[in-house]
Amino acid sequence: MSAEIIGAWIAVFLTFAIFSYLYKDNPFYKIAEHIFVGVSAGYWASMFFWTQIQPNLFGRLWPSSEYNDSGFWYGLYDLLGTVTSSAVFPAGGIDKGHGMHLIYLIPFALGIMMLLSVHSKMTWFARWGIAYTVGMAAGLRAYGFLNSNVIGQIKGSAVKFSGDMPFFAMIGDSYFNSLILIVGTISGLLYFYFSREHVGLLGKVSRLGIYFLMISFGASFGFAVMGRISLLVGRFTRLIDYARVEYNYASIWMFVIMVIVLAIWAFKSKEGKEASA
Amino acid sequence: MKNLVDTIIRLGHVDRRYIFVIIAVVVMLPLFFPLNLPIRATESTRVVYESLENLEPNSKVLLSFEYGPSTKPEIHPMAVGVLRHLFRNGHKVYVTCLWPDGQFMALEALQDIAEDEFHMNYGTDYVLLGFRPGNEAVVKGIVSDIRKMYTVDAHGTLIDEIPMMNGIQNINDFDFLFTASAGYPGTVEWVQYAADPTGVPMSTGTTSIQVNEVMPYVQSGQINGILAGMPGAAEYEKLIDRPGIGTSGMDAQSVAHLVIVLFIIFGNISFFLERQRSKKY
Structure with a gap:
């Protein structure tokens, strides 16, 4: 079995495990959640070490261009290489294109x-x-x-209130759009002016500001929904790919197995609750 | 009539898990049976396309990958579309990543487009500078002296040994900047620390959820257009005349949106009917 197929089965398992939370909190979700946290922490730590600390910090403190095996500084380096790892502290100094900058000790x-x-x-x-x-x-x-x-x-x-532009246009410059922009900006800003009580004219303008803010929140909500559906579409596309014979029908098998296990788990949990009651 | 109102109120309290199942079904069906709904490019997508299309041949374009597997369905199609457009027009592409996962996304996109599709040469046609931690400090570093920030590329090759890095000292040596961004650090940081202070023209592709945050920069002309989520990617694919992953997902997206809108309308009707009834009694 190739690494690609094993990877597909793992991806399918983790996807369904996360989706299973939509039913309710369960052991599959817990497994996926813990794996995600652990792998993320390990991945970030490793990535940061090998892209920044080793090449850009150690690489500037012990560059290969200034290697001198008889001095104290590189003697310390060689000692670090012996007691830790020669991958981190390779023999002859670190060659990442840097000169020596001891200011990096700070x-x-x-x-x-x-x-x-x-x-x-x-x-x-x-x-x-x-x-x-x-x-x-x-x-x-x-x-x-x-x-x-x-x-x-x-x-x-x-905004522009002069020049050759139409009174109204759905997209682009127009007198109407300029007016909306200026009224929306001023009324929205006045809503956040708290040094005076929002009564009278200020109250009316700030109330108008709320409507502009609500339209903005509505647009944000719409975009948020669109984003989540896009991610769902992407995930389903992969699951459909993994349901093919090349991957030994990973999605189908995993779905069936997880539904059966979840059903047994839910039944046992119910029985346990009834027994304890 | 009373029965109908009862039914609507009862359905308003339906278990949310039924709604999840319905959404799953309506997203999945168009993936099996495509509807081929029409895709029309919006103004902001067209501006991105024209900005890249109007670049002089052999321009130097800095392309930054700021997304990971969790936002890949939205951003990857844009990154792929932009790479395809740039290589088709004979530009030099310099790839950086502000997110660690971005490096893997960049590797995959470059493998598919630069190597397999266009057979470009690494080091002369494109280069993967890779990820550096530091968020906006990395952008600041690229703006002031890219050679201090990147002494080696993502494969460990010294920058001085890469032919297309000759003459590249800082952001001013690039003709255009495009960021494929899913959050922080991303588009906003590139605007604040690179495009605005230096005047290097910039476009972006973002997740849908970021669009409202980034749109003010587009409206004020600080960014040349925006590819907004998966629909933005699909529109861009249409403009470069190469349908891809973005286009294939749009049917499912449209149908799911329609169903969600219907749920919202139905939920509101149910809510108002219930409130009316509780006032009556």
Whole structure:
């Protein structure tokens, strides 16, 4: 049996196991849920290590271009290679195109400090690493947000009320669409103005803002439904593929087996409840 | 009349599992018996198509994969369609991934389109730079100095040894940017840290659920069009005249939407009838 067929059977089992939650919480769903969490954690840890920590951190601390087996620094490297793994610390230094940058010892230390949060007495060390990450992210995001979401969007809402355009058009520029955009933006923003009680004119405009927001939420809901159905279509397409003879009718067999097992499980659970009552 | 109202109210309380079964059936039936419903490209899809179609031959296009298996049915058809369009028009494709799973999606798409369909050469026609963790910091790195961010490609080859990387220093060396995105980090980060500050033209393909979040950038001209979910992919396939996975799923999508709309209408009728009756008594 080829790896592809085994993979198909596993994929079918996990798909039906997740779908089985629509009936109710059951052991198949629990199995799939636990496998998903475990595999995801392992996959992400491995991916991050081999794409960032090993090549970009260790690769900058012990690059092969500056390898010197008689010095302390590379002596430490060789020792690490001996006690851990030669795949992580290959003989002769790490060749990932970097030069030596000892400044990377700082993020290395911060990373280790974050891991110390598992020890109750050393938890405070983690704050340094977290503080750096939060500060860096806040600084990085501030500019992007101001430039694209504030300035860019204000420019985008500065609508045209002149020029050669029709009064009404379903799509594209028109006087009517410009009016809708400006009224929707202002009334929507006024709904979030809480420094005055929403009565009188402000109350009426903010109420109009609610309607615009409701239309927006409706569109979001519609898109959400569309997305979920697309994913269901994709999954069913695969299940139909796996129901073919090339995969030994994996979908059909798995469906029948799981329905029978779930029926027995449901029957036994009911019996158990009745006995305990 | 009373019996009809009773029936409607009773059906309004039907076990949700029956609804799941009905949805499963209506999604599956069109996959077995296609209806071939017409597909018409929307304005936003057409803008994406024209932006790529109007690129000068031999343009350098940065294509970023930000999705995984969970959103593959929606995004993969777009990525495949865009790759097909770019190779057909003779452009150079540089692939990056902000999601770890994106690298596997990119490998699959490049295998199918670049290698099996167009027989392109790795390193001269396309390159897979691969995944780097860091979210927006990676985008920022590509904007300032791509060679610091990527010293090796996804296969471990030194960037300096890849011919098509000659002369590529940062985002300004690319003619166009396309992101196939399913969330964070993705389209929004590319707009904020790459397209807006540098002015490099950009288009995107996103999951349906993201469309409302990304649409303001499209409306304001910060992004050139958007491929919105599976329908966006199907429309793009129609424009490049190569029906694919997106097109084949659209019948099921349309029928399922129709049934959901009917359920919503029926649910509301049932709710109002029940409320009316409770007021009466």
